[in-house]
Amino acid sequence: MENKRNFLAGLYASMYKIRRFEQEAVKLFHNKELPGWLHSYIGEEAVAVGVCASLNRDDYITSTHRGHGHCIAKGADLKRMMAELYGKETGYCKGKGGSMHIADFSIGILGANGIVGGGIPIATGTALASQYLEDGRVTVCFFGDGASNQGGFHESLNLASLWKLPVVYVCENNLYAETTPQADHQPIRDIADRAKSYNMPGVIIDGNDVLAVYEETNKAVERARAGRGPTLVECKTYRYRGHWEGDPEVYRTKEEVKEWKKRDPLKKFKKYLLENDIIQSKEISFVEKKIEDEIKDAVKYAQASPPPRPESALEDLYVEQGG
């Protein structure tokens, strides 16, 4: 019982961490402290957290341009993430990657990806390596509804099912491919339907319900780990911010955003925890306060970190070889 309580509290903490990191990043971006671009994950937290709760430290994930949430849920260090957003030497990629290319190979984060759908074949490949090496790892491949129209999606799911690779394809269907509504970019409502054509299970989940996400994807992860092949999981969710910070959002109404906010994944889960007496509100406040401090520390760390040496732009391209 205590274990379960800790587990559930951990899910909430992880979602809250993502929410606050993203809110802080948005604020810093509009204060012009962060160079580059920003694609906020706010609203989709239950997906990353529910999925990653099934994964071991050495399991792999591939992420997307909207990747901060995946990285945090998989256990990335907030200081090094924030430093990367600032383009500092202490960032995960020494300032070479930024928001769209955060990676931490020591905990299986194979990188966010600036190409929509670009991570899908790569995830298929790490799963192939796990099967080949019999290392028992599972790969989770995050992507959006837009990426499900890329050719690499088709090629990868076909190959993964053919070879029964240990991979779970998690589609975060937030209803818009960048700025194009789903009805204008594909003739189906449920992307999970496509699983049938690859002879793999397709599952539809309420992506704003962290427990539902956890329970369903856990089955898919265990199925993959047992050598029974891939699953296509579709999480229906919604992003509160635009596709990018600065998006004029001409493609949707304020009412629609308001409607979705009523189904906020954090509020929903907090309510569940309190109403079922799983955690007291005092404890939640304590957890939240701790995370606030962690985020403040991350920002301070990033601000205080030195910029990269200009000439370091010429480093890290090749592994130096003897020949």
Place this chain on the structure above:
Amino acid sequence: MREITFREAIREALDEALRSDAKVFLMGEDIGPLGGAFTVTKGLFDKYGRKRVRNTPISEVAIVGAATGAAMAGLRPITEIMFCDFLPLAGDQIINQAAKMRYMFGGQVKVPLTIRTILGAGLSAAAHHSQSNEALFMHTPGLKLVIPSTPYDAKGLLKTAILDDNPVIYFEHRCLYDSKGPVPENSYSISFGRADVKKEGRDVTLIATAEMVIKSLSVAEELEQEGISVEVIDPRTLNPLDMETIYESVKKTGRVLIVHEAVLTCGPGAEIAARISEEAFDYLDAPVKRLATKDVPIPMAPVLEDFVIPQKEDIKIAIKSLRNF
């Protein structure tokens, strides 16, 4: 030394790599029982089985992308892309993923991937099965590019490619598959970035790649009879590119001809010529000359194909005009 074909030399390198490292595996279209479109991997499927020699669907994105992922996870995949005309199908995975991966993640990851592919015209296979598009990838930092011309180089350079921790594209000219040459039976490797002087000469430096090396050597021998001494250099790798060997030769001859089967505009010769003009201008007695495939897709009819691709006679004329400049 025994002589084997270019095809056998490549197969031998693959065989040695499969035998010595359990992390090496092959994947590609029709490479299993058939041994690939040009039977390079013939026999390896029977010897190593379907785990190590993997037939794939016709899915270039998945082949290169999955190999990239597998390489990131510690394996040493060798993919075969049936024709280099098909590399653009996997363009995102090669150019945006495999090539940029290490850099954009600040050096956190290695991608020890080898992409074998077939290039070249000469068989009336027309525009989708004949291109020489290596220069597309010279323009992509993060890749290494190998383009051998002899069986000896083919084996030694492929061994290096497989051992390299970076993504490598290895181009095999299909008209060379049956060419024979001496190849040691033992395992050996040839370092990248070392051009090979295939024939020494005094009057003109001729830089050529792939099958053009063979054509150039044949022309050089004929011209020797006419008293013109041509030095033939094969860069062997286009990235890294060994310019030092080329500069040394230019200092000696003062005259340079570059011959390749890639089209003229922005071909490998454009880069080599530009570097010579920047670094060895004082040694030149004539403008650097390029001889390349004309700027069109490769046509089918033999008479058309021969017209657009540099022929021995074209090389001869170019050398003489340089000599007389």
